[in-house]
Amino acid sequence: MALSGVVGKDRGELRIHENLEELTTDLADYIAKISETFVKERGAFSVALSGGSLIYLMRKLCVAPFNRTVDWAKWHVFWADERVVAKNHSDSNYKLAKDVFLSKVPVLPSHLHSINDAVSAEEAASEYEFVIRQLVKTRVVSVSEFCDCPKFDLILLGMGPDGHVASLFPDHRVLNVTDEWVTFITDSPKPPPERITFTLPVINSASNVVVVVTGEAKAGTLHSVIEGSGGTGSSLQPARMVQPVTGKLVWFLDKEAASKLDNAKHS
Incomplete structure (x- = not known):
């Protein structure tokens, strides 16, 4: 059984799990329920993925x-x-998500909106923003009531x-970019150096944002992000800047990642 509760203003809900098996089951159930809600409300479900271990933790959706x-x-x-x-x-x-998850479920190929990998990072970001703008026009993706941003489900x-x-x-x-939906970097501190990314205003316009964090190696950073006072160190962490304007923020954690959250309120 996951421990859950709400922490300080703008920090969202914590769901702390005993192990990864429990986390993956809870995550799949949560995603499925959100999907059902928006399919009923809008006739479509717009979901944006990141990479890394997150994709592996979505594997329960395939069964x-x-x-x-x-x-x-x-x-x-x-x-x-x-x-x-x-x-x-x-x-x-894209390859990771396709290999681990998307090839195992019947998502329509035309509904997989990947970047153009044959152009520069700057061009790829610009083209991807154009694609999203067209899908906002056709209401596949909602639009924020508060700013010129897409509102992903x-x-x-x-x-x-x-x-x-x-x-x-x-x-x-790029943390300061507010006039673009998608921007690019050519100097990522982690390889490969060239990437495109949603900007913070787009992330914070979503109806729901889920951040998945596992492992003891991230416990100190997570403590700073969730319970930090907002001083110089913690304020510079992008995860701390994820603060949906009207949407819901939920953190899916295993007990190792949450091990330093001494002041988190959960039941």
Whole structure:
């Protein structure tokens, strides 16, 4: 059974799990319920993925009952960030998601909205934003009531040991980009250097944001992000800047990642 509760203002809900098996089951159930809600409300479900271990933790969606009960034909899948490499490259978030998850469920190929991997990072970001704008016009993706931003139904993120989310890294210039939906970097501190990423205003316009964090190696950073006072160190961590304007923020954690959350309120 997961421990859950709400922490301080803008920090969202914590779901702390005894082990990864419990976490993956809870995560699949949570995603499936959000999917069902938006398919009923809008006739479509727009979900943006990141890469890394997050994708492996979504694996329960590929098996019963979710593989049969989720309305996969209504899913539209996007990438909150992507490495600007060929789609068959081992660094590609698209390839990872396709191999581990998307090839095992009946999402329509035309609903997988990946980047153009044949152009520069700058061009790829610009083209991806154009694609999203067209899908906002056709209401596949909703639009925020508060700013010129898409309102994705769900954005799924991981968190790095440095507190980065998507390809938004600490102290990087792209943290200050507010006039673009998708931007690019050519100097990622983690290889490969060229990437595209959703900007913070887009992430914070989503109806639901999930951040999945596992492992003791991230416990100190997570403590700073969740319970930090907002001083110089913690304020520079991009994960701390994930604060949905009107949407819901939920952290899916294992007990190792949550081990330093001494002041977190959960029951």
